[in-house]
Amino acid sequence: MKIAIIGYSGSGKSTLASFLGQHYNCDVLHLDKIHFTSNWQERTIDEMANDISRFMLQSDWIIEGNYSTCLYEERMREADCIIYFSFNRFNCLSRVFRRYLKYRGHTRPSMAEDCNEKFDFEFMKWILLDGRSNKYVKQYKAVIKKYPDKTIVIKNQKQLNHYMKQVN
Template identity: 40%
Template sequence: MKIMVTGYSGSGKSTICRKLQDRYQLPALHLDAVQFLPGWKVRAKAGQQRIVQTFLNEHPDGWVIDGNYKALSYERRCEEADAIIQMLFGRLDCLSRCLRRYRINKGTNRPDMTKGCDEKIDWKFIRWILWDGRTWQRRDLYRRTQSQFPEKVVVIRNQRQLDRYLRRFDPFPS
């Protein structure tokens, strides 16, 4: 089983990825950990692409991957995925979730993040959550993915839908 989790920052992509990884005993790849080196330095694009390609090639039978990163084999992930989960929570919900995550993890690493990237929140990230990460191009990418892979895409817009989905642990809800 191959599951791709995309969506807005703070929507819970990494959390659902870990839950699905545990439920189905799948190898997981968190694309934020691919993007960042210790100290929040950005890894070179070629290195990021190599890591993702290697992961996909080494796990042909199943995986769960969370993150957007269109330049990191997005089309291949969509094609190979059995399910594409889009976490499309509202802006304020995502901000609230990020603030809660910060309070819980302040000064430490989340399990889905690169070592040396302690949890932080700043105005640049808040702006990303509320505006910059919600461009029309991003929304269009989600819509195109829904249109191209309607049988695979599950759209989750709020906590109630997420809770219902996780109770069923069914990557292919009817």
């Protein structure tokens, strides 16, 4: 099984990817983990694309994250299932703040080493505004339109809980 998980920051993509990875005994690639190196330094698109390409050679995979400049269409096309998280912005902000409280001063498992959890104005602005620009909304809608038979849209925690119970 090949699963692509996309959607808004703070909606629960990493948590679901880890859950599904354990459930299906399948490797998970958290794109944040390969986008950054220590202390939030960004890697090049080519470096990321090389890592993603190698990972996608596996017969089963779960890739979590957006990064539309890095083999996005290839990931969507090859995925057997696309899970799109469409939680509202305030719910995502609340979830990110709780995540910050949990991991403050530490690196969470789905992040590159030495990238301690942060909650700053720039990230808040991304969650509330920039990450929901027309460009991203159109991108998500295009995936749903192009792959309706293999896309699952999850809009809230209740739907996420229901999905996770179905998987078990």
